[in-house]
Amino acid sequence: xxxxxxxxxxxxxxxxxxxxxxxxxxxxxxxxxxxxxxxxxxxxxxxxxxxxxxxxxxxxxxxxxxxxxxxxxxxxxxxxxxxxxxxxxxxxxxxxxxxxxxxxxxxxxxxxxxxxxxx
Amino acid sequence: xxxxxxxxxxxxxxxxxxxxxxxxxxxxxxxxxxxxxxxxxxxxxxxxxxxxxxxxxxxxxxxxxxxxxxxxxxxxxxxxxxxxxxxxxxxxxxxxxxxxxxxxxxxxxxxxxxxxxxxxxxxxxxxxxxxxxxxxxxxxxxxxxxxxxxxxxxxxxxxxxxxxxxxxxxxxxxxxxxxxxxxxxxxxxxxxxxxxxxxxxxx
Numbered sequence: 001x002x003x004x005x006x007x008x009x010x011x012x013x014x015x016x017x018x019x020x021x022x023x024x025x026x027x028x029x030x031x032x033x034x035x036x037x038x039x040x041x042x043x044x045x046x047x048x049x050x051x052x053x054x055x056x057x058x059x060x061x062x063x064x065x066x067x068x069x070x071x072x073x074x075x076x077x078x079x080x081x082x083x084x085x086x087x088x089x090x091x092x093x094x095x096x097x098x099x100x101x102x103x104x105x106x107x108x109x110x111x112x113x114x115x116x117x118x119x
Numbered sequence: 120x121x122x123x124x125x126x127x128x129x130x131x132x133x134x135x136x137x138x139x140x141x142x143x144x145x146x147x148x149x150x151x152x153x154x155x156x157x158x159x160x161x162x163x164x165x166x167x168x169x170x171x172x173x174x175x176x177x178x179x180x181x182x183x184x185x186x187x188x189x190x191x192x193x194x195x196x197x198x199x200x201x202x203x204x205x206x207x208x209x210x211x212x213x214x215x216x217x218x219x220x221x222x223x224x225x226x227x228x229x230x231x232x233x234x235x236x237x238x239x240x241x242x243x244x245x246x247x248x249x250x251x252x253x254x255x256x257x258x259x260x261x262x263x264x265x266x267x268x269x270x271x272x273x274x275x276x277x278x279x280x281x282x283x284x285x286x287x288x289x290x291x292x293x294x295x296x297x298x299x300x301x302x303x304x305x306x307x308x309x310x311x312x313x314x315x316x317x318x319x320x321x322x
Contacts, residue, residue, distance in 0.1 A: 001310050001314055006310060009259055009313075010259070010274070013256060013259060013260065013278060014256075015169050015170060015172075015173040015279075016172060016173045016176045016177070016185075017169070018168055018169055018189065019182065022172060022189060022190065023164065023165070023168055025186075026164050026168065026189075026193045027161055030157075030160060030164075030193060031152075031160050031161060031197070032157065
């Protein structure tokens with residue numbers, strides 16, 4: 001068999017047929033793969049921050065006398081400062097929310113802008 | 120020798136069709152894919168999926184592993200798409216990635232099995248036996264599969280890329296002279312495997 005004959009024979013061979021599900025699997029693993037909410041380094045940073053906060057909390061509670069009662073008092077002070085003990089706060093909140101709902105349900109129609117022809 | 124006048128188009132035709140007939144070039148598709156057009160990457164996959172799988176299958180000789188290797192190669196290519204040098208041949212690039220993936224898998228296979236995979240196929244189920252009753256294309260395929268790994272890969276890339284020896288050398292990371300030597304030796308082995316049968320048929 002000559003070199004040319006062998007080359008022709010080789011080039012005449014069909015390529016192997018890939019399994020039918022391969023194309024879908026490739027696309028699913030590449031372009032169709034959902035983008036993760038957090039990147040890897042962001043997850044690591046978040047985890048490290050949480051561990052640090054947890055450790056600091058435990059350390060603060062364990063080293064402060066009467067930590068529980070102080071913590072409760074701080075919460076009460078914060079709630080009072082925000083006005084959450086006042087009835088008028090809730091009235092105004094209700095007024096605001098209902099206004100938002102009412103305005104969002106109004107049927108504002110988009111009107112097409114007039115076209116100017118420069119002739 | 121009239122090997123395989125088959126209904127399916129030959130490899131060279133498939134690649135030529137892929138490169139020439141379709142409107143956007145590989146470089147254009149890559150640029151589109153990098154700009155966030157997933158369908159452009161999908162078109163690239165369609166173009167070269169079969170050739171990449173063919174290379175993986177010829178190198179690994181197992182359907183499932185070839186499938187996994189081809190998929191891994193495409194994932195790596197997708198992640199490294201930004202590093203693709205415009206003007207280079209995408210086929211060579213993706214074949215290089217695929218070949219490296221296959222080499223890693225072969226190395227793992229050797230490590231776990233604890234023994235070298237045989238360079239030559241067992242003569243009892245090698246080309247000689249396969250030639251007796253199969254079609255000529257199947258015999259050629261069997262002869263290729265019976266080649267040692269280094270020759271089989273060179274022949275497979277020759278089949279895929281034609282006489283672009285520099286491209287083959289780039290994929291394999293071998294000097295051009297070595298590629299030509301391997302190809303020459305591979306063809307010799309194929310001729311030796313196919314020759315007696317062809318003579319037997321003519322007599």
